[in-house]
Amino acid sequence: MKIKVIIMKKILIHPETLEHSFTPPSLPHREKERQLLVKRFVNLFESSESYTSWVIYGHSGVGKTVLSWRVEKDLREVFGENILVAYVNCRQSRKVYRVLVEIVKQIEKSVPEKGLSREDLMTLLFQLTAEKTGKLLLILDELGVLLTDPEAEKTIDMLYSLSRFSERFRDLENRLQIGVISIVAKTHEYLFYQWLDKATRASFVKSEISLSRYRKEELFNILRFRASLAFRPNSVTDDAIDLIASFAADRGEGNARIAVDILRSAGEYANEKGDEQLDAEHVREILKYHPHMSRVDSEIFDTLDKHKLVLLLSIIRALKAHGGSYITRLQLGEYYRVLCEEYYEKPRRTTQLLRYIKELGQEFPGVIDVEVSGKNQRGRSTRIRVNVPLDSLEDHVIKVLGKRYRE
Ligand SMILES: Nc1ncnc2c1ncn2[C@@H]1O[C@H](COP(=O)(O)OP(=O)(O)OP(=O)(O)O)[C@@H](O)[C@H]1O
């Protein structure tokens, strides 16, 4: 008897590249900002200037942290051992004192964690940096957290000392260059203006960048790129990526973290099943449990008339036949006509059909997305997307239709 050995090839081969702690080699749609920051910091460290500072603002998941890490890596490539870097997440440290300890310990491990004042730590930071290489990149992530009470005043002190060190340590000035990247979540932006008086702001914040929320097309490109690092070549369909990008843009407010997480979960799911491709249906399985996902409320079916149910069924059938993440109204046409015949319904004209499609979108918020895209040569096109697994939705619709109209 021959024993057949099936070697299942996994498609998600580098899951670690989808961790949020991973810094990808490039950042689609943030390359302009990356180059600008790198250029300005290289200029600082190659000049005789002593200080510069950038603040990055933006909503959650717009790439603030990863942009700062990418800039850090780029600067290390330019300056090698000659640059010191300290990265601290202020949300984790919570207190200005802890933040300072963290920073100084990244410059010199042997510094004690207790017994020094904030003032001592600041002085140590400048002295140690000057002794070592003289060039320091400091990344203060989630700095806004420290601008809430009771830390706000101490934070202002720290920022003030950072920006004015050259006045206090005249002897160090020529041997010390400090570049600061501060990251402030959009929700904390106002605190910066509330707490920092004009003078401090002018000396601390030299320049600002505001990162906008990702649009769907941008998320698509980001996911495509991240998938190329994590998955076997050609194993992730555009339909799968399109569905994730739409979901993260609409339901996740353009948050790339949500998008990357779904890509990873869907990849793990396809791996477990031993499938050779990640497609839209895998993504729907994952979205089913997503906290941002609206549930299908089974009571809604009772409120739909027969025609709407037939229309919904034809959307599901068309999606299954086309296999993509969405179908257009034109593609829907033939499935709709066939089902109308099967269920003795009179097919509606285009305008009324379009209205019904839009209503379905409103009746199943988050489950059925209806998108009217811009004008092309053939006029506007309507795209219909279903975010839940098609099989179970189909079963349900058939059951309701059967119960009501066939018996
Ligand atoms: N342009 C991009 N290219 C590739 N990956 C990206 C890009 N932008 C964000 N990401 C990825 O999306 C996830 C979230 O990004 P990041 O952690 O930088 O967001 P953030 O703005 O710091 O959010 P928060 O305010 O919640 O901390 C990370 O996994 C990151 O690698």
Ligand SMILES: [Mg+2]
């Ligand atoms: Mg962040």
